[in-house]
Every structure is written in C-alpha cells, then in structure tokens.
Amino acid sequence: MSYLGVGISPGNVPVYHGSDLKVIDRRVRLAELILRCLICGLGVASAVLIATDTQVREIFSIQKEARYTDMKALVFMVVANGIAAAYSLLQVVRCIVCMIRGSVLFSKPLAWVIFSGDQVMAYLVVSAAAAAAQSAALAKFGQDDLQWMKICDMYEKFCNQIAEGIAAALLVSISMVAVSCISAFSLFRLYGTNKGKQGASW
Numbered sequence: 001m002s003y004l005g006v007g008i009s010p011g012n013v014p015v016y017h018g019s020d021l022k023v024i025d026r027r028v029r030l031a032e033l034i035l036r037c038l039i040c041g042l043g044v045a046s047a048v049l050i051a052t053d054t055q056v057r058e059i060f061s062i063q064k065e066a067r068y069t070d071m072k073a074l075v076f077m078v079v080a081n082g083i084a085a086a087y088s089l090l091q092v093v094r095c096i097v098c099m100i101r102g103s104v105l106f107s108k109p110l111a112w113v114i115f116s117g118d119q120v121m122a123y124l125v126v127s128a129a130a131a132a133a134q135s136a137a138l139a140k141f142g143q144d145d146l147q148w149m150k151i152c153d154m155y156e157k158f159c160n161q162i163a164e165g166i167a168a169a170l171l172v173s174i175s176m177v178a179v180s181c182i183s184a185f186s187l188f189r190l191y192g193t194n195k196g197k198q199g200a201s202w
Contacts, residue, residue, distance in 0.1 A: 032182050033095040036088045039175045042168045043085030043125075047078045049165035055158035066155045073128075073135040074162065077169055080128035084121050084172060111187040118180040125176050129169040136166055 056065045068074040091114070139151040139159060152159035 028182060028186065029095060029099055032179060033092065033099070035175045035179045035182070036092045036095060039172050039179065040085045040088040040092060042172045042175070043081040043088065046165045046168035046172060047081045047085070049161055049168065050074055051078050053158055053161040053165070055155045057154055066151075066158045068162070071132075071135050071139075073131040077128040077132040077166070080124050081169055081172060084125050084176060087117065087121055108187075108190055111183075111190055115180075115183045115187045118176070118183040122173075122176045122180040125169065126173045129166065129173045132166050132169065136162060 050068045054065055054067050056063055058064075068078065136159070141150060
C-alpha cells in the first residue's frame with residue numbers, strides 16, 4: 001500500500017521509495033560531500049596554523065622560542081587533523097565518483113567500513129581538540145594552586161595563532177560528528193530498506 005510515494009509498512013512506519021528516495025539520497029550525498037570538504041580544508045588549516053606558529057622572547061637575557069612541539073597536546077592535534085584531512089580527501093573522491101555514476105549507495109560491507117572509519121575519526125579529532133583546548137586554557141589562565149604561570153602573557157602572538165588553530169579544530173570535530181551521523185543513517189537505512197521490501201511483499 002502506498003500514498004504519494006510513501007509505502008506503509010505493517011507497523012504503520014512510512015518507507016520512502018521511488019522518486020522521494022532519490023531526492024533524499026541526493027540531499028544526503030550533497031550534505032556529506034560539503035561536510036567532508038569542510039573537514040579537509042579546516043583540518044589542513046588547523047594543522048598549518050599550529051605547526052607554523054613560533055614566537056621568540058628574551059627572558060633574563062636568554063632567548064626562548066615557543067613552538068607547538070613544547071605542548072604534546074598540540075602535537076597530537078596536528079597529527080589528528082592531518083589524518084582527518086587525508087581521510088576526508090579520500091572520502092570526497094568517493095562521494096564525487098558516486099554522484100557522477102548516480103549510484104544510490106554501496107554494499108553493506110563497504111557501508112560498515114565507512115561507518116567505522118567515520119566513528120574512529122570522530123573520536124580522534126574530538127579527543128585531540130578537547131586535550132588541546134584544556135592545555136590552552138591552562139596556558140591562558142594558569143593554575144595558582146600549582147604555581148603554573150600564565151604563559152600567554154609572555155607569548156601573546158603565539159597563543160593567538162594557537163587559538164585560531166584550535167577554533168578550526170573544533171569546527172572539524174563538529175563536522176566529523178555530523179558526518180558520522182550521516183554514515184550511520186546511510187548504513188542502517190540499508191537494513192531498513194530490506195525490512196520495507198519484506199513488509200511490502202508480505
């Protein structure tokens with residue numbers, strides 16, 4: 001039984017098919033492509049901003065250079081964003097090929113691989129951004145109880161550029177979480193489609 005392109009399953013759950021399903025597919029693939037391009041661009045921008053950031057200050061007649069390698073959380077974030085950008089670039093190529101061919105999606109094993117990869121990348125970039133943000137907060141505000149200095153008072157230019165890199169990394173994290181939700185939708189929709197077909201034949 002169907003009405004306006006919507007099939008009604010025995011459990012009264014609407015199952016979209018035909019032209020409606022193609023419209024949904026196009027929108028999902030377009031959103032995924034945009035988000036993956038955003039992740040790739042922002043990931044590279046964040047890594048470059050942090051990796052190229054340096055500032056030299058003279059402290060008690062001793063020159064001290066601040067670099068991102070002085071803070072392990074920043075090193076982790078540069079690596080994580082680099083991996084996320086490379087992974088997203090590969091996925092962008094896949095999305096473009098699928099859109100050109102006009103294929104709806106892919107096999108279940110490939111869907112599981114993409115879903116798993118997106119989940120790993122999401123956890124990776126979120127954890128890296130959180131660790132870097134916490135370390136940056138300590139550098140900005142210090143910790144009086146532990147007698148940790150406010151490093152950003154001495155390296156203001158360095159901290160400002162690091163803040164820009166962390167902001168880009170946070171956008172990468174949000175976008176990656178959104179992409180992982182899309183890949184989850186695409187994966188479990190394959191199983192929902194099969195259920196819908198079984199219900200229709202029943």
